[in-house]
Amino acid sequence: MSTNYQNYIPVKAIPFVQFLIDEHSFELKIVNQRQTKHGDFRKLPNGRFQITVNNNLNKYQFLLTLVHEIAHHVTHQKFGRVQPHGKEWKTVFQHLMLPFLTPEIYPKEMLPYLANYLKKPKASTDSDTNLSLVLRNNEAENGKVFVFEIPFSSLFIYKNQVYKKGKLRRTRFECLQLQTNKTYLFNKNAEVILYNQTN
Template sequence: MKETLIKYIPKKAIPLVEYLINKHQVNLKIVSQRQTKHGDFRRMPDGRMLITVNNNLNHYQFLLTLIHEIAHHVTHQKFGRVQPHGKEWKTVFQHLMLPFLEPEIYPTQILPYLANYLKNPKASTDTDVNLSLALRNGKAEPGKIFIFEVPNGNVFQFKNRLYKRGNKRRTRYECLNLTNKRVYLFNQNAEVLLIQ
């Protein structure tokens, strides 16, 4: 397991992650990138619990996603069926993440955002714009930009569909789908392809 983990998480986190995987008998599968999620936890038909994490995440995103999913597993073991991101999961996730809040694991430019996010963790780290940007080192994937960088009124491509960026609401951008003329709300750190 160590040989696999070293490719995906910070080196100093490996002993802690190995301990959690062994203690909770985690079945981990690293999968190709999925558009809608970084990872997931599910019960298999044979009763085993499976955690999957996308292989395209950087070390810091991968570690956070893995602990997020292990927290689902531990919550299921302790409480049975509860709200997926309810108070039980939040408490377990916070508890599991505490040992990783070290500058030897997460750089000091990420730690304050991570600590703030963990006060009341949400279903997706991407909903916390500051943390999401810090985890990505402020950079979108090569060839893409963040939606907040798209000038108002400009056209961009997202999942092979064209949109026109509109106004910002409180935390999201209104964007007009140029095919069906419906308005969609985009998270402010969505990565898109700007159309010139």
């Protein structure tokens, strides 16, 4: 079921990805967008392994997510049950990503951010705000904006709640949820909808 993935990744990455698919034998499913994750890896009841990746990712995000999930599979094969994003996974992920870190696959301006992220990869690329923004060409989804782009004290909607943007605290913005009067911290790259006061 790994046939149509070629349309989702940079052309020059296809031979490397095909090698990984052949080498590690898993089913790849491209699925509709999920709010909480870009991809996942699991063992199916029949004993086979499945990797899913969201279909709304651009080719650079898709490739990184796919290799992230293949790293879970390889880690599972080599080490059995270990921490999901522990040192074993980090080492495997770094190793698997190396062939992809070229300007033929990732644009030159993305490579320093990727290299920096891969020194200590985290569970989600979105937690590295600079990498997340550069992977998306600094463009939010249709009809949305990034929190860092909107003016101080502006109102915005996130997950059907209205917030007021506050000050930057180190790397995140303090935002007040109007309904509960509680303050929440938002990453710079959180995608939100500007609240139209005439609503």
